[in-house]
Structure formats: structure tokens, C-alpha cells
Amino acid sequence: MRQEEPTASELPSVDVTLRVNGSSFHARIDPRVTLLDALRDHLGLTGAKKGCDQGACGACTVLADGKRIVSCLALAAQYEDREITTVEGLADNGVPHPMQAAFTRHDAFQCGYCTPGQIMSAVSLLAEGRAGSEDDVREFMSGNICRCGAYPNIRAAIREVASEGDDASL
Ligand code: FES
Ligand code: FES
Structure with missing residues (x-):
């Protein structure tokens, strides 16, 4: 059957x-x-x-x-x-990851709902070597939407970590 x-x-x-x-x-x-x-x-x-x-x-x-x-x-x-x-x-024994710290310094959020995704994407962006310019960051972070419009501060945080050459790896 x-x-x-x-x-x-x-x-x-x-x-x-x-x-x-x-x-x-x-x-x-x-x-x-x-x-x-x-x-x-x-x-x-x-x-x-x-x-x-x-x-x-x-x-x-x-x-x-x-x-x-x-x-x-x-x-x-x-x-x-x-x-x-x-x-x-991301944090190492309670010490925020450089990208988390930069987001805080630059006030790169309002409601914060998009922020975990923005930060994870930004960490990957650096590893991909795609944070060399403001335009690159804008382009390669375009898959992360922020309805609060915190984009300038988000880009500033990412560019700071990229330009300081902080160890932003995991
Ligand atoms: S919840 Fe996954 S891309 Fe929007
Ligand atoms: S901080 Fe509110 S959606 Fe990005």
C-alpha cells in the first residue's frame, strides 16, 4: 500500500x-x-x-x-x-568591540532597532576591505536600512574604525 x-x-x-x-x-x-x-x-x-x-x-x-x-x-x-x-x-570579556565603541562615540543610532545588524555588517565590511571611502561605505552598507536616518553617524563610525586601523577583526 x-x-x-x-x-x-x-x-x-x-x-x-x-x-x-x-x-x-x-x-x-x-x-x-x-x-x-x-x-x-x-x-x-x-x-x-x-x-x-x-x-x-x-x-x-x-x-x-x-x-x-x-x-x-x-x-x-x-x-x-x-x-x-x-x-x-562581539565584546571581549565585557570590552566592547571597536565597532561597538565607535557607534557609541558617534551616536550612530536613535531607536537602535537596526543597530545590531548595522554593526555586524560593518564588521564584515572592514574584513572585506570595502570601507576605504565614504562612497564605498555608503554603497556596501546599502543593504542595512535605518528608518531613523542615522546614516551620516553610522558612516562616520565605520570610517573612523577603518581609518584608525583598529583591530576590528573578531
Ligand atoms: S529581517 Fe532579515 S533582512 Fe530584514
Ligand atoms: S536607529 Fe532606528 S532604525 Fe536605525
Whole structure:
């Protein structure tokens, strides 16, 4: 007798182990759960924010093996072998990352909702070598939307870290 295929709403849960900020987390999740939802709802890491949930605003930006991704478009189950870094993992023993410190110095936020994504994207931008000019920063940070319009201060913070040659690596 032919076996019935499970419907989309009956997909079995999967066990995943995610490496986040240097620690391993285990979760049993629906295979359709995004990395963003896994971080926020299963691991309690709420730094990455949900803005559009469609890959268009950058609020959910995290790093996977040091490269920025929008976590709302990534399936958690596909990131088991990757090293994920969220904004919670940037500080070193309570000392803010140079990019976090620069955002504070330059008052590079208003409501702060976009800020974790902006900072993660900015850290990656420096590693990509794309923060050499104001225009480059504007272009390569264009995937991170700030509805408060804090762009000039955000760019100033990034340019300061880039020009000072601070060790902004992870
Ligand atoms: S919430 Fe992921 S890009 Fe907007
Ligand atoms: S600081 Fe409010 S959205 Fe950017």
C-alpha cells in the first residue's frame, strides 16, 4: 500500500547543533525554521532583529564563518557546520568591540532597532576591505536600512574604525 507523504504542516522536527559565539547549542526544530528564529526563539539570542523578514532591511545580519548573511533567509538546519557570530559575541570579556565603541562615540543610532545588524555588517565590511571611502561605505552598507536616518553617524563610525586601523577583526 502506498505510503502517504507528510503534508508541509507535518514535517518531522530535526535535531540541530549550532555553533554560536564560540558555544554549541542544541535544539529540536522544524526544518523550516530560519536561523534568525532559531537564534531568537530557541537560543534566546535576541540581538539580531526581525525587520522585514524578507531579506530587504539587514536588521537580522549575523556572520557565518566571518561573512555577513541575512539570517531571516537562512535555514538554521543548513548552518550546523558554520561558526555563527551575533552581536552578543562581539565584546571581549565585557570590552566592547571597536565597532561597538565607535557607534557609541558617534551616536550612530536613535531607536537602535537596526543597530545590531548595522554593526555586524560593518564588521564584515572592514574584513572585506570595502570601507576605504565614504562612497564605498555608503554603497556596501546599502543593504542595512535605518528608518531613523542615522546614516551620516553610522558612516562616520565605520570610517573612523577603518581609518584608525583598529583591530576590528573578531
Ligand atoms: S529581517 Fe532579515 S533582512 Fe530584514
Ligand atoms: S536607529 Fe532606528 S532604525 Fe536605525
